[in-house]
Amino acid sequence: MDETMYKYGRLGTLEQKRVQTNGIEVPRNDIRVLLLHPQRGEDFQVRCDLVYLNLSDPHPPPFYALSYCWGKEEPKFPISLNGREHWVHPNLFDALQRLRDRDDVAGRFIWIDALCINQNDKEEKGSQVNLMGEIYEKASKTFIWLGEHEHASPLAMDLLNSVTEENLRDMLEDKSESKPTEQAWVALRALFERPYWSRVWILQEVVLSRPSYLICGNSMCSWDSVRLLLRSENFEVDKKNISVGSHNARMAVVSESILPKLLVNIIDGRQTNAQKLEFWDYLVLSRQRNASVAHDYVYGVMALVDPPALRADYKKPVGELYFEVVKRLLCLEKKIGILSMCCETQVEDRATPHAAAVVGGEPGTSYATSLPSWVPDWRTRFKKDYQSRLLCKLKYSAGMAGPDTQPDIECEAGSRTLRVRGVFVDSVTFVSPANNLNRWPQVGEDWKTWTQHISGSGNMYGSLEEQREAFRSTLQCQYHGNKTRNTDGSDQYFDIAVGRTEGSLVDPKRTFGKAGRQFFGTSNGYMGRGLDDVQAGDIAVVLLGAKVPFVLRECGHNSHYRLVGECYLHGIMNGEVVKDPTKELVDFYLV
Template identity: 25%
Template structure:
């Protein structure tokens, strides 16, 4: 049973933590590691001395490690958290020195997130699984950990010196929702005040050591003479070998997790670890940026969808630049791209993970803690509502970032392009993004390019990925909330209803008709810069024909009778489904998805420019 915190207050800002919080006093731990109670856990049967390493044989090391792990799992007393970590305090792991074949021994101590007393580091890694099938000793007790964390600790442990490091799996009681809420609320301070964040990408593979060597020796700057270094680099890895090794690196699970985003973005300094190899974060980013990847044929997830590995690295790099310039990062387009492309054990973390790196709150009130009891649907609805309110109603958001009206409009529209009933698993209003529904199509409303060049603290990155379409022009009109049935919020927007879907898929004459129009040049390439890449943009989409005889592409699931609408300020049209309410209001629609129409006038914005006075307010439910 976890006891209540012994402190009287949750904040230590105005008091000496060593005098007010008994957790900072000497001896506030479960047991001393000086105890001889676990002497029987020492390895038996092989006490030979080896030169340079305790055991040079890899197979023997693994066997001895398995033996020590088994003894830990079978005999040591299980660890129990006895005090809740709340307010501004958090736990820090001190990993004791040891040889690779010995059990990992740690002790826990308390630290103040706002005024840390001693230096510490943070570990950024991927759980990979919730199964904790390995074990370490924490304060003399058996503590189960995942295999990937165990591998990381083995690689990071020093044979002579201690390592103070924050590790979420150990320092947070993951079974206590209240403690998790407190710890998420101070995560910004934990990572900002850390001396260094160590990014553990996993165990070494057949090319990772050479890849790290290549990254360390790459020339820096545009004015470096590259001929000689380039020849030296080729001796490390040839071009094809380099591309293969980099693709393997980017396929590692670490690049898909949501919590690694704030961990890297908030750090003073990042070091990347792969097995026993270490490189700086900047070296890894330069390697990814300067290595051209082979052209893919057909639909390629590594380059076609939003949140692909290279794009994630680019967004993370801009967030790092924001941190270095003491700026909060609040580019909603980037938050949407990262959240929907990330994985999280708790689905609420897809928005809570951004709590410490943005001016935007993830709670209704700034005094509230992240709520792990509230339903996922309610959390997503609240955050979408707050994102929209922040742009349309709260001046501080625009003033802080110097957003123009065009940029404000672009960020609002990115919320709607991330939503739609055909892109939702959860029961949400159609205008709310479902962060559990990952990107799986090439977007029409923006580009999936990495945009590696825009590494500034300000929100310049998103402008570089905007699509070439301007269907709704640049001017935003109505964009506001209205109350709906059963207290559910609806969104009122200004739109031009330009056409109606007549036939879909195989019923639309020949399904390749639209594609032939594109390839034969009957649709201007200037007005359709992205749709020329046919295999990429047709993946996951159906062809359709409208009542006016136009061809188009839209997500599978549209049906005859659905309306094609252009929202004022939007880049590409939407598909809407009429949804008349009990009062007979025929201006209520369900947002389905974005779409492409084979009309230069519509996609280029001429139709909106000539008919904007005919726009009407519609309601999305």
């Protein structure tokens, strides 16, 4: 990359001038924008110039912004930038060609991160990333580039362009004369599965932009069409199907969730101040997306918080960034729920070209070893289905979560040890084999093991029928919170599992969930479910202000523990131990 391309002097006005090559670094609140020139006759080369404008100017010239996926790096294609040859990734090259061919874009300013930010200058990159929220908010339009047409994608774009408030219901109920075909709905699913939707950055780029337009090949449609369709009561999305009214167009698995639907919900919530998400909510969402730089799992969502939670600094080691963010959330904002994000995850190298990324500033550091157990590593994904089963999302209040009981948390300056106050509940004495709760014979064995275990120590649940109810509820913990127990066949399944009846009519995976939590028992007869990592000898605790209990593992001495993860412990999920006057509050030190 030609570094002189990104140097210029401070101009007195915002008139269109090429970037100077003998100047200074980008002034504060100044950004570069691209002047995309129309095609000249038979000259098909993409030609553009870098110009800068000041976001603080009361009347800045209008500019557009591009939201896109960087995609594959090779093969690179040449464009003319400030009269010099400059090589860009293939997906950006395609986008520039399509935008250049549009009369409403050619000859106008457009902001594109890969060209308008010097990606090799970490200091400048940080300062410009701090402005990205404002850039997308102030852009006259944001173009969402989904890539060139593939297969039936023109049908998907035609479908979206046909959506209006007047014809939406008829279209979804098959009453419209020009109703979309099933092939069009399948094409729409494919459009929503494109790599673009997996990016961290689109969370803020789409949410903050108004108006936005989707571009696929030579087709364009308004984001409002997507929003109108996905917020319709007749358009229901789940993990395995897109169901569209009575048409019921069944499709293959879409994804863990359709991100466009999520974006619509976020935008609606922000505009109505209903269900407004907080910084740690966005961090949870970012963990399931992709980023090319590990810092961006944090920086990619910070503009969604008002005021921004922090300032971007790409010189800061990733581990230090994650530590500082979580320390702030816990100690200053008292967001104790963030501890539920510390769990066994599916380690993926999504952020760097190295399997062992730079965590504490030194190459070769593993993903987790340099971070305290109470700091989530945002570069790792949750295991499949785990995010949707976080216990802290359910209506529990084990630590009396609410305004009357605040978390008692402290991390002294210079320390990586977190002090949290709570109640010791019990010690884990046995754990079922991992990943076996989706096989009914193992559930029966767990029941028998627990009944044998309590025969000598007593139990917390009363009669045999009450014990069965507790066991049944424990297996269902991740679905129901304190809601009414379901009637989807679990009674029959339980009876089969414990040998009370014969048969195999109920699917255990559907009833009690896929693998990811295992059954355990405690010394005083509690039963619970925790992560696959739970071991005999661990302790279960309830922390003040937390919705759910946690499992800790002693390491060293003096009440120092490693956080294993959240858990369900039947009988203490609604503040029972915190309200118990015989229970003593103690400090736990997490390392």
